[in-house]
Amino acid sequence: MKVPYLKTPEGKYIRLEKARDLTKLIKKRIVDKNGNIKTVYVRVDEDINIKRSLEIDKRRWFLNENNNDIQELSKFMRYQNIEYCCISNDGKKSFFKKVGHKNGVNFLNAELDKIYNVKLFVHNHPEGHSFSLDDLSMFLFKNIKEMRIVSRIKNFKIDYILKLSKEVPEEIKNEICIRYNNSKLSAESLDILNSSHFAMLSVADEYYQYIRYEFYKH
16 A cells, blocks of 8 residues: 655655644745745644755755856855855856855865956855955955945845955055954954954944945845
């Protein structure tokens, strides 16, 4: 005798008797085989496995060679729990993307070469903080014209933006990074929330002729 199964919207099969208690079904967002994000219902006891497969599917969708619209990629990155990044030479379409981990994205030397002198570099910060020292260093030493962070804090969308006003001399690049690090340490010693934002405001004010720092909460 065949055991009756129920096929859930995300393509998983569960025993029909297990699916009868609909109160055990919870709402989840998944990525289907075509790369579309949609809402489905899954069992609570399958939630851990769904989360694991969802992270894999998210990465596949993000890295899909057909998904290169900067606006769509930015919208996706804003709500992720690990870091993603994409770069563009026209501000509209990405020609390089990479998936990182919770604390950053690691690049090979060949990948860093692609970043040099690009028009736009976009990434997300899951914790909602502003540019790190590594971000600032990459922005300056790779001569990136604009770097963005898309993030969120509670119910608010957060955008941090760094723009290059003009080419920065090498000695000034090092000076900016040192000033940023000192400002961040000072903010942390005073228990100032989002110390990276405090530090960026400080260096952008001092080196306004070279860099512009913008912050949007919406």
